[in-house]
Amino acid sequence: MYRFLLTPRWWGINVFVLLAIPFCVFMGSWQLGRFEARVDDHRTARAQDVSNEKEPARPLAELLPVDKATSGKQTTATGRYDKQLLVPDRELDGRSGYYVLTMLRVDGGRALPVVRGWLPGTPDPAKAPAPPAGQVTITGALQASETPGDNGVSAQGGLPAGQTAAISSASLVNLVPYDVYDAWVTLDKGDSGMAAVPASSPADTGLDLKAFQNLGYTGEWFVFAGFVVFMWFRLLRREVEMIRDAELGIVPEGPTAEQASPSAQDPASSPVR
Template sequence: MYRFLLTPRWWGINVFVLLAIPFCIFMGSWQLSRFESRVDDHRTAQEQVSSEHTEAARPLTEMLPVDKATSGRRVTASGQYGKQLLVPDRELDGKRGFYVLTLLRTDTGKALPVVRGWLPGAADAAKAPAPPAGEVTVTGALQASETPGDNGVSAQGGLPAGQTAAISAASLVNLVSDDLYDAWVTLDTADSGMTAVPASAPTGTGLDLKAFQNLGYTGEWFVFAGFVVFMWFRLLRREVEFARDAELGIAPDEEPETGSSREQAHEDASTPVR
């Protein structure tokens, strides 16, 4: 009854099934691992941000370049404050305001952008307190350069002099003459009555749409594997039923052609078309 499994048609079907099922399971498992990796990155990033005030600060140069492992970690740097800029349209605790960004010229010859705090309202240089004079040592959370248009960072241009939309070396290179670090620091304690800006998790570590897309793709690939198995059993069952009917001499249901109908068909065929 199962001799049909040895036919070329069924050899092709079986080979396809044997290849399709492991492939679907592999792709589903890979998508699931991507989702789990994003969850682990999110958990690690949140732990780093929440523990930023408890761990010992390390020298800035030891934590560069900024990556997922170092973003949010506490660092310390020394130097003298220089040029000051404002970063408008930044939200904190549900209120709109601006960051006060000051460049710290370090002993290495490079300048480190330091967010000294946040103030409510429209960006106004008159509201921003002047930075401390002389040699200072700052301690805060290390952050990666921002990308305009991502994570709420404004991409608008044409800002007034002394303002920047994003905190990054690429955005500041045309505004200052200093050689800049490709990173910035937000102080643990804000200066002069400003509100400290909390550190943010590094890009790509949140449970965003991409993470849940990975989870959705996981389900799709496992459904595909189940569908392949279902269709194989369905085809097998139908083929077995046909083979059993053939052994019992049961022909497919067809309307028998009677003698009168054959005669009528012959007359119809012989009648000339007018």
């Protein structure tokens, strides 16, 4: 009865099933691994945030370049404040406002972007406190350069003079006449009465929408594998039932050959010759 499984048609079906199921299981396992990796990164970032608060501040040169291991760590730098910019569309505690970003000229002439604090409302240079004069030593959390799309950062364009959408060397190179570090620092305590900006976690280390998308894709791939198995058994059962019906002489429902033939029609309904 099951000799039909050796026909070319069923050979094709069986090969497809044997290839589709492992592929679906592999893709589901891969997506699950991606989700678990994001969970581990999130836990590591949480533990790192706690350790960063306890560790003493280290010189900037020891923490560069910024990566997942050094992002958020306390650093210290000495220099003189120079050009000041405003970073619009930044939220803090559910309120909309802007960052006050000031370039700190350190030894060698390069500039370190320093977020001195946050102010509510629309960016206004008149409300942004001027930076302290003379040589200063700052302490804060080291952060990696932003790119459009990270933490809601919008693309640069159409902003008034004295504003920047992203805190990165690529965005600041056209706004200041000197080299800029590919990193920035947010002060532990807001300067001149401004609210301090907390350090953000490195990119791709949080339980964000992408992480739960990976979990959703995991379920989808395993459902696809189950659907392939279900359809194979359904086709097999249908084929077996058709063979049994043929052996028992059971005629399938529907018009018979005689009923479907034009010669079997009612003579009265035939056209007159």
